Amino acid sequence: MITQEKYRTTVKELLASGSVKMVIGYKPGSTPDRRRPLFIRTSEEADQLVLDSTCMTNLSGYLVTEGLLSDEKRVGIFLRPEGIRSINILAAEYQLNIEQIVILGFDSTGRDVRPLEGRNAGDFSGLLSEIKEKPVQTSKEPLLERIEKMNAQERFDFWQEEFSRCIKCYACRQACPMCYCRRCIVDSNQPQWINTSSHTLGNFEWNIVRAFHLSGRCVQCGNCDRACPVNIPLRLINQRMATEVLDGFDHFAGLSPTQEPVLASFKKDDTETFIL
Amino acid sequence: MSEPFEPKIVAFVCTYCTYAGADLAGTSRLKYAPNVRIVRLPCTGRISPMFILKALQKGADGVLISGCHPGDCHFTHGNYHARRRWMVFRALLDFTGISPERVKFSWISAAEGGKFADLINSVTEEIRNLGPFDQYQQLIKETESPATL
Numbered sequence: 001m002i003t004q005e006k007y008r009t010t011v012k013e014l015l016a017s018g019s020v021k022m023v024i025g026y027k028p029g030s031t032p033d034r035r036r037p038l039f040i041r042t043s044e045e046a047d048q049l050v051l052d053s054t055c056m057t058n059l060s061g062y063l064v065t066e067g068l069l070s071d072e073k074r075v076g077i078f079l080r081p082e083g084i085r086s087i088n089i090l091a092a093e094y095q096l097n098i099e100q101i102v103i104l105g106f107d108s109t110g111r112d113v114r115p116l117e118g119r120n121a122g123d124f125s126g127l128l129s130e131i132k133e134k135p136v137q138t139s140k141e142p143l144l145e146r147i148e149k150m151n152a153q154e155r156f157d158f159w160q161e162e163f164s165r166c167i168k169c170y171a172c173r174q175a176c177p178m179c180y181c182r183r184c185i186v187d188s189n190q191p192q193w194i195n196t197s198s199h200t201l202g203n204f205e206w207n208i209v210r211a212f213h214l215s216g217r218c219v220q221c222g223n224c225d226r227a228c229p230v231n232i233p234l235r236l237i238n239q240r241m242a243t244e245v246l247d248g249f250d251h252f253a254g255l256s257p258t259q260e261p262v263l264a265s266f267k268k269d270d271t272e273t274f275i276l
Numbered sequence: 277m278s279e280p281f282e283p284k285i286v287a288f289v290c291t292y293c294t295y296a297g298a299d300l301a302g303t304s305r306l307k308y309a310p311n312v313r314i315v316r317l318p319c320t321g322r323i324s325p326m327f328i329l330k331a332l333q334k335g336a337d338g339v340l341i342s343g344c345h346p347g348d349c350h351f352t353h354g355n356y357h358a359r360r361r362w363m364v365f366r367a368l369l370d371f372t373g374i375s376p377e378r379v380k381f382s383w384i385s386a387a388e389g390g391k392f393a394d395l396i397n398s399v400t401e402e403i404r405n406l407g408p409f410d411q412y413q414q415l416i417k418e419t420e421s422p423a424t425l
Contacts, residue, residue, distance in 0.1 A: 148371075152370070152375040155372065193329070200418060204372070204415065205329055208372060209326070212364070237372070240367070264357075265360075266357055268346065268347075276383075
């Protein structure tokens with residue numbers, strides 16, 4: 001509560017001083033444990049701001065809305081550490097100018113919310129490298145461990161079962177701050193790489209392609225997982241890919257706004273044990 | 277009596293090294309298994325993971341991807357980029373249950389006609405032992421778009 005009040009005041013000050021044109025935050029949703037994005041332009045609107053442990057959504061995707069940042073004015077945004085990582089990636093991929101973003105950082109343990117010190121992306125580099133060294137989640141998800149113990153056949157069956165529920169609503173894509181392509185690969189039909197109807201093969205291909213596009217970029221904010229209406233454990237694939245790039249290339253996505261994207265760079269001595 | 281299983285293998289190769297290597301195998305009159313369908317591309321850096329998926333989608337039992345040795349790329353570093361991409365993609369396929377034995381990667385230079393012929397033979401043999409990719413072919417059947425390989 002104290003954090004929320006403090007941040008309401010901060011937002012009002014930021015807007016009054018004219019240093020930001022808008023602040024993106026949270027407001028109450030349709031049920032007590034749901035939150036909705038709030039776009040604050042006036043100090044009255046700031047009174048609707050809510051900040052508690054149920055504010056899970058990574059809002060950074062709204063920053064790449066067409067035209068939002070083109071007037072070169074600054075925008076404030078409420079972000080968890082994962083959110084800060086995702087705007088670093090967006091900046092590294094030249095999707096936004098990091099100077100235009102005022103970060104209102106917060107994190108929560110249990111039901112307690114605490115503010116994070118700093119306003120610019122650079123202020124959080126220490127915090128982010130700490131997360132890289134000491135992941136918050138030390139133990140692996142039991143389901144992930146179970147999948148890794150399966151053989152290829154069982155894994156195939158497991159994922160086919162999961163993907164057979166997919167209804168191709170593309171909510172995962174819409175919710176993901178990293179899926180900003182104007183024209184997604186599934187929308188292109190010359191050539192059509194992926195079966196677009198929602199049979200299992202098409203679903204499988206879609207999810208593989210999405211996971212590949214997110215490898216080395218996903219920050220595990222969980223937006224896709226929460227958005228999925230049929231509860232496919234999408235986070236597991238992304239988590240597995242994040243481990244892969246961390247182990248293989250020591251790449252932790254979103255450490256800084258100038259970090260080179262892992263699949264757009266290389267080292268001459270990258271491992272190649274699998275190449276005949 | 278059913279015919280013995282002959283695997284369908286799609287090979288994506290770079291034109292400067294592996295394709296030239298395949299040419300050398302041909303001009304040297306080396307014999308190799310006829311199961312492979314070669315797709316020539318400008319560089320391994322041009323080989324999108326989508327190609328691998330598309331090959332499987334069209335009913336391939338195995339995929340082979342091959343290009344210049346590191347340091348030999350005609351475009352100086354296309355194969356370095358490709359190598360990273362493959363490593364990640366291979367892990368992804370493995371995690372989703374496509375056995376990495378069905379998707380092979382190799383470096384074959386223009387001078388290695390013999391290596392090319394040997395590799396095609398050994399990959400064909402391995403995939404023949406694995407058998408047809410039934411799981412995937414079942415999925416293809418569901419889509420009612422018959423394989424065109």
